[in-house]
Amino acid sequence: MVVPRALAFDVFGTVVDWRSNIIAELQSFGTHHGLQRDWASFADAWRAGYAPAMDRVRRGELPWTRIDDLHREILIDLLDGVRVDEAEIDDLNRAWHRLTPWPDSVPGLHRLKQRFVITTLSNGNLSLLTNMAKNAGLPWDCIISAELFGHYKPDPEAYLGCAQLLDVAPDELMLVATHPSDLRAARACGLRTGYVVRPLEHGPGRPLPEVADGEFEVVARDFIDLARQLDA
Template sequence: MSHAASAVKALAFDVFGTVVDWRGSVAREVAALARQHHIEVDALAFADAWRAGYAPAMDRVRTGELPWMHIDTLHHMILDSIVSQFGLQGLSDSEREHLNKAWHRLAPWPDTVAGLNALKKQFTITTLSNGNFSLLTAMAKNAGLPWDCIVSAELFKHYKPDPETYHGVASLLNLPIGQVMLCASHPSDLRAAKTQGMRTAYVMRPFEFGEHVPLPKVETGEFDFVAQDFVDLARQLAA
C-alpha cells in the first residue's frame, strides 16, 4: 500500500457523473415522458441542457442573487426554463415534479456498486455532493449504493467547490482533512479539494458527457491516484 493510501481513513465521493450516469438516466426518463405525449424530443440534448444550467444556478446563489436553496429547487427552476425549448411546455405540474425527481433515480455506472462495496471493507465511504440530503438518500435507496453515511452540501449551506464543503466533511467524520480523499471524475472539484489539503483520486468516466466528448486534461502526478473505475481504485488502494 502506498503512503498516500495508508494515510487515508475515509473516501468522499462526488456523485453526479462519478457515481451515477446522470446523462443517460435523465435522457431515458425524458424520452419516456415525451413518448406518452407523442412528442419527438432529443432526450440527450435535453439532459445536456438541464445539466448546463446547474453551475450558473449555483453561482446565482453564491452571489446572493438567489437565497440558499437545495438542488431539487434549482433543478426545477432550470427545468421550467428549458421545457419550451424542447416542445415540452405542456407538461402538467405533477409531470414536471416527477421528471424533476429523475435526479433521485439516477442509475449507477456498471462498476459502482461492486467497487464501493470493495472500498467499504477498508475505508469509511461517504458522499460529498451538491445534491440535497433527500435526493442523495433516495438515490442510494434506489440504486443500492452502500454508503456508510451521506454528506450533502446542504449541511454546510455551501456548494462545492467552496472550501466549507471539503472542511465540512472532514469535520463531520472527525478526521484531519489530510486523512480524507475525494474521489471524483471532475478535475476542477479535485483541484479545489487538494488546495484545502484533501487527498485526491481521479476516476475516469469517459461517457459522462457522451462518447464524443474527450476526457478532461490532467497533469501526470497531479492527483494521488488515477483510476479507470471504482474497481480499479479498490485494487490500487488494496481494498
Template sequence: MTTPGGLAEVRALVFDVFGTVVDWRSSVAAEVRSLGWPVDPPAFADAWRAGYPSAMQEVREGRLPWTHLDGLHRRILDALLAERGLTPPEAEVAELNRVWHRLAPWPDSVVGLRRLKARFPVITLSNGNVSLLLDMARHAGLPWDAVFSAELFGHYKPDPEVYLGAARLLDLEPQQLLMVAAHPSDLRAAAACGLKTAYVPRPMERGPGGRMASWTPSEFDLVADDFVALAGALGA
C-alpha cells in the first residue's frame, strides 16, 4: 500500500462497482451453472462481459439510442444464445439478465465501505443503471450514501460527462472527489477530468490466471490492496 499524497482536499469518494466492489464473474458463472445450459459457465460469463464495451460504443456513436445497462446486457445475452443455438424459455433468460442486480461483494467490500463511510460520503459512479445499483446494494448490503449512475448523465464511462457530472451533483470541485476503481483506464479518465484517484487491484476479477491491465504506482494518488487498507490509508 502506498502512502496517500495530495488528498487533503478530498471530500467524497466515488466508486466503480463491477469488479471493484462486486465479483461479477463468480456470481454470473454460478447462476449460469445453476441453469444447466450446455455451456462453460465461467467462459459464458467472460463472453457476456466482453460484449459490454462494444455495446456502449454503439450508443456513443449513435448506432443505438441511449440504452441503460440492463438493456445492453440483454442484447449481448440474446446474441450469445443465438451464437450457441440455445433457445431457453423467455422467463429463464429474463431472470438471468437480472443476475447483475444480485452480484456478490468482495470479502472486504462491506466492512471497508462502512469504515470509509464514517469519514466520507461513499457513492457509486457506475455504468450500471439506477435500479440495478439499488437492487445490488440491498442484495449485498452495500452502505452507499448515494447512487450515481451513467443513466443520470446520458453517458457511459469513460466519457468525461460522467466524472464531471458527479462532481457537479455533489457541489464539489473535481479535485475534491476521489475515484476508487480496480481498472486503470477508469482512473486515467477520471484523472484527466481533475479527480483524485485510488487504485484497488482485484487480481481475481477475471478468475485464476486472468490478465490484469498494466499500470504503474506513480499514475495514481493512492494504491491499496483492498477497501480495508484504503480506509486505513485515508484515516477512516
C-alpha cells in the first residue's frame, strides 16, 4: 500500500462516542424538567433524523443548512410540544459540541499527527467541530467541514474538496471512518480508505456492518492499531 500524505477523519462515531454522551445529556435534561422518556431511544431517533434532513437539502426542499440547525429542528420535533425555554433548547442542542472521544482517539491522533497531516472531514459545521476539538483536546492540524463546500458527505464535492484544500491528490488522502458507506463513497472519488471498527457506536449488542474481506486498505480495531499499521 502506498502510504498517504494526509488523513481525513469522519468524526461522529469514529472519533467521538456520540450515543453515550447524548443519552447522558438527555437524562440530565429530563431530570431537570421532570420528563420521563426512553432517552436511549430518543438519542437514536435524534441521530436517525440527520440523514433524512440532509436529503431534504439535497432535494432542494431546504437551502444549505448547518448541521446544528438540522439537529435543532429534529430535537424540537422529538420534544413534541414540551414547553421548554428557547435558551435551554439551544443548550441541549449544543450537546453535539460537547461529545467526548473514544479512549484511544486522542493518544492515537497524537501518534498519527507525528507522521501525517490530520484533519476532520465531517458533515458537522465548522463551529461545532471547533468547539468539540477544544472541549475534547482533539489535536487536529486543521478542521475541514462539509460546510466549506456546501455539500454533505457522501457527495463527491466533500471528498475531492478536502483533497484540494490540503493540496494533495485524492490518492494521497485517506479517509478514516467507522461507516462503510462513507468509505465507499470516498473510495469512488479516488481516496484511500481506513476502516476503524467501533462496535459500541450504536450501543452494546448491535451487529457490525457487513464489510467484504479486502474491501478497505486498512482495517483497524482502534486509532492505536491504525497508527501501528501506518508506521506512525
